Amino acid sequence: MMLRLRVSFPDRPGALGQAARVLGTLGADILQVTVLERESGRAMDDFTVSWPGTVDADTVRDRLSGVPGMRVEGVWPTREVPGAAPDYDLLKHVAADPGRAFATLVDAVPDLVSAEWAAILSSESGELVHRSWQAPRTLDETGGLAGVKAADLAPLRPAVLGSGRHRMMSVPVPETGLHLIMARTDGPPFHRVELERAVRVLEIVSIMSRTS
Incomplete structure (x- = not known):
């Protein structure tokens, strides 16, 4: 274990x-x-x-x-294997198929920050664009995605979100109007070091996606 x-x-x-x-x-x-x-x-x-x-x-x-x-x-x-380089593996897969950059990202990014799931959604409509298999299927207007509503994603800056059991962070995808959401129900709130790591990886993936 x-x-x-x-x-x-x-x-x-x-x-x-x-x-x-x-x-x-x-x-x-x-x-x-x-x-x-x-x-x-x-x-x-x-x-x-x-x-x-x-x-x-x-x-x-x-x-x-x-x-x-x-x-x-x-x-x-945690699923993160010490000594491994999951961020490099992620970028390798994105480079091989940049047209699926964000779908690849949500599958792999949880292991980079000890999250349980990830999703990319529209900050305007709350529509889910991509999700890892563990992520909720919808963003509803009452409870939101694990307690976070689309309105919470309006600030165009990385942020730690959520309350109660849900530990979440949101990172805007540059020049897209989309947000990457990562969450875990166990453990402490995301630390700024984890947030900064996710920001750096997302910036690179975003650039690579534009080459498709």
Whole structure:
């Protein structure tokens, strides 16, 4: 079983090692550590870890939270394979068939940011143009797409959206009037590092799509 853990702790020598030791005592194999931020004397890192069997996320949270100054921001399943290059694989497939650029994007982009699904929709009508197989089928006027209405997509800038169980981000597709939506129901809100990664990939895919 592979999980992503988002952990905040004091930015001081030895703090990262404390988190690693706790995970080790739980039988975790740490596959990757991603630095998200170092601000105001605190650090926030994502750990990608694997266990030989199932693991109780609450136990992981409780054990890490028992370290003074350490906070667990989220524990959630991930499909991202450490050491792989899913963004390069995505761009390779888009280059091979730029006419399907956005359809390819929604299938592949969730693995880049530990999302569950992705969709591209019109910011004016809310019509779904492309969707990954896990995504909702419609954007209705009452509940919206997982709680987000088309009106929420009006600002032409990347944004973190949603409330309650739904963690979402929206990235406008340059010069199209479309928005890329990514969502997960587990884990913390999307971090700005994840948002920035999605923006960069989308910009390149958008340019490549115009060559078809």
